[in-house]
Amino acid sequence: MERTLCAELSSAGASSPCTVFGWVAAVRRLGAVTFVVLRDRSGTCQVVLESGTPPPTEAVVRIAGVTAAEPRAPGGVELRGTSVEVVAAPAVPLPFALHRPEIPAALETILEHRGASLRHPGERAAFAVQAALTRGFRRHLDGLGFTETHTPKLVGGATEGGAEVFAVDYFGHPAFLAQSPQLYKQVLVGAGFERVYEVGSVYRAEPHATARHLSEYVSLDAETELFAGGGAGALIALEQGLLSAMFDEVRAACGAGLERLGVPPLPDPSRAAVVTLAEALRVTGRPTLDPEGERLLCARLGEMVFVTAWPAAERPFYALEAESAPGLTESFDLILRGLEVTTGGRREHRYERLTAAMQRRGVPAAGFEDYLGAFAHGMPPHGGFAIGLERLTARLLGLPNVRRASLFPRDRHRLRP
Amino acid sequence: MERTLCAELSSAGASSPCTVFGWVAAVRRLGAVTFVVLRDRSGTCQVVLESGTPPPTEAVVRIAGVTAAEPRAPGGVELRGTSVEVVAAPAVPLPFALHRPEIPAALETILEHRGASLRHPGERAAFAVQAALTRGFRRHLDGLGFTETHTPKLVGGATEGGAEVFAVDYFGHPAFLAQSPQLYKQVLVGAGFERVYEVGSVYRAEPHATARHLSEYVSLDAETELFAGGGAGALIALEQGLLSAMFDEVRAACGAGLERLGVPPLPDPSRAAVVTLAEALRVTGRPTLDPEGERLLCARLGEMVFVTAWPAAERPFYALEAESAPGLTESFDLILRGLEVTTGGRREHRYERLTAAMQRRGVPAAGFEDYLGAFAHGMPPHGGFAIGLERLTARLLGLPNVRRASLFPRDRHRLRP
Numbered sequence: 040m041e042r043t044l045c046a047e048l049s050s051a052g053a054s055s056p057c058t059v060f061g062w063v064a065a066v067r068r069l070g071a072v073t074f075v076v077l078r079d080r081s082g083t084c085q086v087v088l089e090s091g092t093p094p095p096t097e098a099v100v101r102i103a104g105v106t107a108a109e110p111r112a113p114g115g116v117e118l119r120g121t122s123v124e125v126v127a128a129p130a131v132p133l134p135f136a137l138h139r140p141e142i143p144a145a146l147e148t149i150l151e152h153r154g155a156s157l158r159h160p161g162e163r164a165a166f167a168v169q170a171a172l173t174r175g176f177r178r179h180l181d182g183l184g185f186t187e188t189h190t191p192k193l194v195g196g197a198t199e200g201g202a203e204v205f206a207v208d209y210f211g212h213p214a215f216l217a218q219s220p221q222l223y224k225q226v227l228v229g230a231g232f233e234r235v236y237e238v239g240s241v242y243r244a245e246p247h248a249t250a251r252h253l254s255e256y257v258s259l260d261a262e263t264e265l266f267a268g269g270g271a272g273a274l275i276a277l278e279q280g281l282l283s284a285m286f287d288e289v290r291a292a293c294g295a296g297l298e299r300l301g302v303p304p305l306p307d308p309s310r311a312a313v314v315t316l317a318e319a320l321r322v323t324g325r326p327t328l329d330p331e332g333e334r335l336l337c338a339r340l341g342e343m344v345f346v347t348a349w350p351a352a353e354r355p356f357y358a359l360e361a362e363s364a365p366g367l368t369e370s371f372d373l374i375l376r377g378l379e380v381t382t383g384g385r386r387e388h389r390y391e392r393l394t395a396a397m398q399r400r401g402v403p404a405a406g407f408e409d410y411l412g413a414f415a416h417g418m419p420p421h422g423g424f425a426i427g428l429e430r431l432t433a434r435l436l437g438l439p440n441v442r443r444a445s446l447f448p449r450d451r452h453r454l455r456p
Numbered sequence: 457m458e459r460t461l462c463a464e465l466s467s468a469g470a471s472s473p474c475t476v477f478g479w480v481a482a483v484r485r486l487g488a489v490t491f492v493v494l495r496d497r498s499g500t501c502q503v504v505l506e507s508g509t510p511p512p513t514e515a516v517v518r519i520a521g522v523t524a525a526e527p528r529a530p531g532g533v534e535l536r537g538t539s540v541e542v543v544a545a546p547a548v549p550l551p552f553a554l555h556r557p558e559i560p561a562a563l564e565t566i567l568e569h570r571g572a573s574l575r576h577p578g579e580r581a582a583f584a585v586q587a588a589l590t591r592g593f594r595r596h597l598d599g600l601g602f603t604e605t606h607t608p609k610l611v612g613g614a615t616e617g618g619a620e621v622f623a624v625d626y627f628g629h630p631a632f633l634a635q636s637p638q639l640y641k642q643v644l645v646g647a648g649f650e651r652v653y654e655v656g657s658v659y660r661a662e663p664h665a666t667a668r669h670l671s672e673y674v675s676l677d678a679e680t681e682l683f684a685g686g687g688a689g690a691l692i693a694l695e696q697g698l699l700s701a702m703f704d705e706v707r708a709a710c711g712a713g714l715e716r717l718g719v720p721p722l723p724d725p726s727r728a729a730v731v732t733l734a735e736a737l738r739v740t741g742r743p744t745l746d747p748e749g750e751r752l753l754c755a756r757l758g759e760m761v762f763v764t765a766w767p768a769a770e771r772p773f774y775a776l777e778a779e780s781a782p783g784l785t786e787s788f789d790l791i792l793r794g795l796e797v798t799t800g801g802r803r804e805h806r807y808e809r810l811t812a813a814m815q816r817r818g819v820p821a822a823g824f825e826d827y828l829g830a831f832a833h834g835m836p837p838h839g840g841f842a843i844g845l846e847r848l849t850a851r852l853l854g855l856p857n858v859r860r861a862s863l864f865p866r867d868r869h870r871l872r873p
Contacts, residue, residue: 042684060683060836062648080601080650099834101683126683127834130807154830157647166649170604174594184497187587189674189845191864192609192657193622193633195871205610207633208623209671210661214871216610216624223864226873230574231479232583233497240609240657244627254626257606266477266518266543267459390547409873413571417516417544419477428606447608447640454612454631456643456826 046081049114051106057118058103059084060126062158065138066093075120076138077102078160085112088120097137097158099127133158146440153447153456161300165444167293169432173238175288176259176426179281185234185261190223192216192240196406203244205254216242219425222410224262225357225386229418233264238428245451250440251330251378253429254449262423270361270369270385271347274422275313278373278381282308289435302436306375311343319346334377347371349384356396359385359422369422376434383424390414463498466531468523474535475520476501477543479575482555483510492537493555494519495577502529505537514554514575516544550575563857570864570873578717582861584710586849590655592705593676593843596698602651602678607640609633609657613823620661622671633659636842639827641679642774642803646835650681655845662868667857668747668795670846671866679840687778687786687802688764691839692730695790695798699725706852719853723792728760736763751794764788766801773813776802776839786839793851800841807831 043057051057061079068074073093075086077100086102094100104120133155135144142149142159149156156162177187193207194217207214219241227235237260245252261281265273286305289297319328323335328346336344348367351360358368370384387393393414397404404411432444442448447456460474468474478496485491490510492503494517503519511517521537550572552561559566559576566573573579594604610624611634624631636658644652654677662669678698682690703722706714736745740752745763753761765784768777775785787801804810810831814821821828849861859865864873 060681078648080648097834099836126836127805127807129834130832133833152829154643154647154826155833157644157649160648163648166605167603173604174598177591181591186584187590188583188863189657191672191866193659193672193866193871206625209871210868212871226571227574227863230571231495231497231577231580232574240606242610255608255610264477388544390544409571412569415547416550416572417514417546419516419543446605446644449608449610451627454610454626454629
């Protein structure tokens with residue numbers, strides 16, 4: 040029993056016997072004839088039934104029939120059904136209708152019933168885009184000699200500091216969920232991998248619920264040696280090339296679908312603005328680059344703005360201070376359409392300067408022994424960045440809330456489904 | 457300042473000015489001349505210094521020079537160094553020597569000093585293989601219409617049962633680390649993705665420390681609709697094709713390196729044996745397929761053995777019972793060179809039968825509401841499997857302990873580095 044996908048029906052030509060499987064998206068009776076819109080992972084197709092009981096909406100079905108040319112059907116071909124088998128009928132109705140361009144429900148309801156809301160092709164599209172973004176991320180970095188790594192999320196010591204960590208009972212000992220793979224990816228560069236990346240979950244016990252925060256999210260982390268020199272500028276150039284490759288992958292894999300959803304064209308990373316934080320504050324007229332400042336910055340300078348030269352006090356202890364401007368670091372943020380989606384920078388690789396910076400800032404060495412050990416053995420110059428996958432997806436698709444770009448989002452108030 | 461990788465030196469030809477960066481693997485004086493073996497991410501090269509102080513072993517260096525033909529050097533070309541810059545010298549000596557084929561230290565010492573032990577090319581090779589395995593996994597499944605997904609590791613309810621879960625304090629509420637993405641991947645198949653995969657961390661609070669268990673490991677999960685029918689046999693065929701593609705990727709990316717390390721050829725998944733559990737027990741003469749049984753099974757039937765027809769009592773509640781043999785499930789394990797590396801099977805997709813199976817086994821519905829909701833809305837027939845990445849890597853490379861295939865392993869007694 041060969042399966043034909045909805046999207047393949049038109050290339051089957053007319054008068055071909057075909058079997059389709061999927062979900063009943065809509066049923067419409069016109070006299071003695073019933074039109075069924077069938078939905079599968081590839082899209083939808085039109086099925087005409089001339090007899091029998093039509094299947095219930097949202098049932099999982101198998102329909103066998105013969106193709107026929109029909110200019111009004113998607114792809115110009117419809118299936119004249121000859122047999123319908125209901126594989127699984129809904130025992131309870133879905134909490135909302137799925138046949139409109141948007142699900143007619145509040146975000147909370149959409150997230151509460153995720154198994155149902157993801158049946159909507161528009162809702163699922165974000166995750167096809169997400170898969171293409173990660174594929175592009177890996178492919179581009181693989182081509183540049185990076186190695187994919189997996190570092191632990193269960194950590195024993197301090198990570199990046201701050202109180203926003205989740206505590207875990209580890210066989211009776213205290214442990215924490217990693218806030219980022221930062222320290223591990225640096226150690227791996229120094230261990231001889233030179234260039235590493237990771238696509239993995241990270242955890243922030245954010246005490247507030249906003250449209251831009253998740254307790255658990257996917258971080259696209261990259262870290263590279265900078266043997267040949269370079270600071271924030273070299274890393275920004277790396278990220279620009281990387282994002283261009285990722286967006287190319289999205290266009291290739293999901294271009295038609297995005298157009299159908301009315302998603303505006305993806306930005307061109309090579310045309311991103313690059314400004315210092317001082318310039319960004321002057322342009323926005325704000326004392327800090329807070330969420331409102333991020334919005335203003337993109338309204339004034341364009342969809343993508345890299346902000347450089349952050350004061351050391353506003354960056355972690357491992358940020359490298361610029362030779363030419365002490366007190367300012369070789370670090371950057373990327374603001375995409377009004378939202379910070381990347382933080383990165385060159386790191387301090389010299390053991391003595393790193394430990395001095397920790398002392399100056401009152402960061403205790405306890406918990407950092409393994410990290411500092413790598414520097415004591417000698418580290419190459421290096422730097423990197425992290426891209427928040429859900430934030431990036433949400434900004435590209437124009438989703439106002441980052442939760443919409445997470446299959447099963449976790450936040451202050453949500454631990455299920 | 458263009459960088460030349462060690463592996464590129466031979467293709468630079470003779471009399472070319474080149475700059476190499478990396479780690480000093482070995483220093484050997486012969487009269488007035490010093491030979492330096494330089495190591496970078498691509499391999500090693502030979503540098504000859506005729507003057508100056510030689511750099512210390514394991515220092516990070518930049519060496520500029522001119523290439524010269526030298527039959528005794530790797531690749532037939534050496535670098536006659538004209539300037540050496542020590543980028544970072546070790547402030548403390550490494551805990552072991554790295555110039556031998558094996559690190560002369562116990563496993564515990566190797567893991568304790570991971571930043572140092574990973575400098576050894578043999579130690580790093582496992583992770584190049586691991587990266588190739590995951591790349592092949594994704595590429596093959598992408599080609600079959602699967603979507604990559606990311607499901608939460610922070611979960612509120614029961615997962616697969618058992619006491620081996622880590623507890624998390626989630627804003628004052630109890631939460632757990634997911635033991636597998638099992639329930640989520642099934643829900644996603646039914647939500648219309650049809651075919652999903654995930655490469656992500658999973659957590660088992662294993663109370664015992666063995667050579668085959670980790671508290672945190674990477675699971676390669678795949679789940680697919682089985683619209684066109686099929687049970688364990690169809691899923692085994694899917695995994696055979698998948699593993700073949702993964703092994704092809706390893707051979708293409710790491711073949712030469714594996715040969716140098718003396719790794720035996722990878723097995724051929726298409727030639728795997730497939731036997732029922734009853735047959736496996738008969739062949740091994742053991743009452744259960746315990747670790748010793750797994751070893752005996754492969755000793756008698758070959759490197760790869762799929763074991764099918766497990767009794768329902770030995771599988772989770774969601775395992776589908778075979779139509780032809782009630783009490784036995786459409787499930788399987790894959791035993792690779794004496795170690796279980798995959799568990800999989802077709803799942804019960806019918807709501808009434810699933811809830812009945814839960815009741816029969818005393819599995820409470822509490823905590824499974826979201827999972828059961830997906831079935832109440834109608835699920836297609838489906839199944840899948842999970843491959844333990846570290847176990848697979850260890851078996852392919854002949855590593856006796858699975859920890860050796862984890863960058864920073866976590867076990868009963870180890871929460872760092």
